[in-house]
Amino acid sequence: MTAHAPADATLTAHALLLDMDGTIVNSxxxxxxxxxxxxxxxxxxxxxxxxxxxxxxxxxxxxxxxxxxxxxxxxxxxxxxxxxxxxDVDGVVPVPGAPAFLAALAGLPHALVTSADRALSEARMTAAGLPMPPVRVTAESVGASKPDPEGFLKGAAELGFAPEDCIAFEDSEAGITAARAAGMRVIGIGPRAAAHAPDVAVADLTSVRVEGDGTDGRIRLRITAAP
Structure with missing residues (x-):
């Protein structure tokens, strides 16, 4: 059964791991x-x-x-x-809400975990006008593709947090399966994700607001349902 975000839901994590295509970039x-x-x-x-x-x-x-x-x-x-x-970057654009979402993550622990290689990830993030996270796990970084959890486990390790302290953002069945296998909670972005029962499903990133919590070092995510 697919989970859907109730109004004003709140999730907290020490770090966020972000897929690229379909999650922050529409390619x-x-x-x-x-x-x-x-x-x-x-x-x-x-x-x-x-x-x-x-x-x-x-x-x-x-x-x-x-x-x-x-x-x-x-x-x-x-x-x-x-x-x-x-x-070919014709038509590559940010997912709605992605620019503000990534701007809010500046200085907070987060990583890109993508099946694209380094060159493709740079081309698409640049075409979409989005900042590249300082930590990124690309195709060259892993020996196995999603749905294997290797990429998400490497991203968590590079950020210095246990997988259960991370939240993954994904749009695909393979990505959601990989994040779950890594032991992470998953926020699903878009219609592909909603079909595969993430912990929370939203239409796009306009429904997610990022807040840094100085009291315990956690990232607080406030999630609102679409009107």
Whole structure:
């Protein structure tokens, strides 16, 4: 059963771990262009492909869609896909509320945990006009893609907090599964997240207000339901 944010709910954590695509950056237009083109090249149904691409690294998506294919071919295709996505930022915009949300996190413990590589994350954050968190876990940082929890566990460790003291922000099934496997609470952003029972689901980041609490060092999140 999907959780939905009641009016004036409050959550606290020592640190926040943020997915990028679909969570703070809306890159759906680019993802659709690149992955539907890849689907057509491999004789796959574009709609079916789009149901599994979100949250995972490209090679992991390809392994799901073409399970008999040698993994080295997936990695080769993934390198080409990353180059194409990095060069294409047309339509990349911030998720509503993301600029104010990230501005409020300045100086507070938070990290980016994304399936994008470093170059792609820089291209999309720049295109969306968002500041890059000082701590980031990208594709190069991990040996396993989401839904494996490795990225979230590394992000928590780099920030110096136990996973249970962190809240993850995610938009996809793979990301929510990864954060839960890491032992974190999850705030789901957007319609994809709402379908996978995060602890709290909101339409976008306009529903989340960040407050630093000087008394106990915690980050306080005030969450309001959409009107």
């Amino acid at each position: 759906d237009a680019v993802v659709e262009r690149c992955w539907r083109r890849w689907a057509a090249e491999h004789g796959l149904d574009g709609d079916a492909v789009m149901k599994v691409v979100h949250g995972r690294q490209g090679y992991a998506t390809m392994a799901v869609l073409l399970p008999e294919r040698p993994m080295e071919l997936n990695h080769e295709d993934n390198r080409r896909m990353l180059a194409a996505e990095t060069a």
